[in-house]
Amino acid sequence: MGRRRANQLRLAEISFSQSVQNRFTSIVMNRPKTWLVVKSRNSEDVARSIGLLDLQTCSSACGLSEADPDQIFVSPPVNGWVVVFGEGLPDPDTDIDECFKFLVNMSDRLGHLQYFHGNQALGHHAWVKLIERQVVRAYAWVGETAWNQGSITIAEKKSGMRAFDYFEEDSDSYINWETVRRNVEQLPLLASIWSIDPVVLLDVSIRVKPGWIGRLSVKRTKKN
Numbered sequence: 001m002g003r004r005r006a007n008q009l010r011l012a013e014i015s016f017s018q019s020v021q022n023r024f025t026s027i028v029m030n031r032p033k034t035w036l037v038v039k040s041r042n043s044e045d046v047a048r049s050i051g052l053l054d055l056q057t058c059s060s061a062c063g064l065s066e067a068d069p070d071q072i073f074v075s076p077p078v079n080g081w082v083v084v085f086g087e088g089l090p091d092p093d094t095d096i097d098e099c100f101k102f103l104v105n106m107s108d109r110l111g112h113l114q115y116f117h118g119n120q121a122l123g124h125h126a127w128v129k130l131i132e133r134q135v136v137r138a139y140a141w142v143g144e145t146a147w148n149q150g151s152i153t154i155a156e157k158k159s160g161m162r163a164f165d166y167f168e169e170d171s172d173s174y175i176n177w178e179t180v181r182r183n184v185e186q187l188p189l190l191a192s193i194w195s196i197d198p199v200v201l202l203d204v205s206i207r208v209k210p211g212w213i214g215r216l217s218v219k220r221t222k223k224n
Contacts, residue, residue: 031188031197031198031199032085032086032198033117033118033119034085034087034089034090034091034115034116034117035083035084035085035089035115035116035198036083036084036085036089036106036113036114036115036116037081037082037083037084037113037114037116037191037194037195037196038081038082038083038084038110038111038112038113038114039080039081039110039111039112039113039195040077040080040081040082040110040111041077041080041082042077042082043074043075043076043077043082043211043212044074044212046074046082046084046110046212047072047074047212047214049109049110050072050074050084050106050109050110050216051216051217052072052074052212052213052214052215052216052217053214053215053216053217054214054215055212055213055214056212056213056214057210057211057212057213058073058210058211058212058213059207059208059209059210059211060075060076060201060202060206060207060208060209060211061207061208062213063075063201063211063213064201064202064207069086069087069088070086070087070088070215071086071088071213071214071215072084072085072086072088072089072213072214072215072216073085073086073211073212073213074211074212074213074214075198075201075206075211076206076209076210076211078196078200078201078206079196081195081196083196083198083201085198088215088216089102090102090103091117092117092124092126092140092142092146092147093119093122093124093142093143093146096140096142096146096147099115099126099140099147100147103115103128103130104130104133104135107130107131107132107133107134108132108133111131111132112129112130112131112132113129113130113131114127114128114129114130114191114194114195115127115128115129115130116128116187116190116191117140118184118187119184120184122142122143123141123143123177123180123181123184124141124142124143125140125141125180125183125184125187126138126139126140126141126147127139127156127187127190127191127194128140128147129153129194135149135150136150137149137150137151137152137153137156138150139163141163141164141180141183144164144167145163145164145165145166145167145168148163148164148165148166153194155190155193155194156190158193159186159189159190159193160182160186161182161183161186161190162179162182162183164179
């Protein structure tokens with residue numbers, strides 16, 4: 001087995017195993033609340049396609065710990081995927097229509113795009129996959145189901161996640177909250193099956209690699 005392939009497999013194992021084993025440890029605090037994953041091996045191309053301004057190189061360690069709230073961090077590629085995160089990314093509980101338009105626009109520029117959002121305090125969560133502007137799968141829950149499009153994927157079933165239908169109500173509010181809590185907790189596992197979990201950026205071999213940091217050309221609506 002070639003060295004490059006062996007390294008790819010090692011990083012894939014790190015992403016998957018850490019998603020399973022470390023969801024409830026302090027490492028969770030290092031995950032962004034909202035992130036994108038782009039199928040690409042060129043992080044600079046991703047940063048420029050997003051339209052970031054004032055681009056500067058930035059290590060993953062810096063991006064994870066010191067990014068300004070108005071900045072967007074674009075990671076170095078890991079196994080053919082680039083992670084993008086920052087508070088400027090749209091939040092589904094602020095405006096689901098804005099979120100949809102942003103993701104479709106980004107998919108038009110970037111091709112294969114995935115979006116994840118998990119707010120542990122409120123239980124709000126979302127997972128979306130688009131390819132060439134087409135929504136393959138989308139689900140967003142913000143106290144109620146705001147977006148449910150496409151068929152449930154095998155990865156969702158393997159992760160034990162459940163998507164509520166529009167206007168669906170369960171007479172047992174405890175069961176509802178347990179489902180919401182589980183969805184948020186399993187979100188990194190779903191990400192690791194679809195692509196990669198951002199926790200892989202904490203690996204020593206990745207932390208020192210340069211990514212990019214910049215600002216969105218249009219400032220997004222501030223989140224509450």
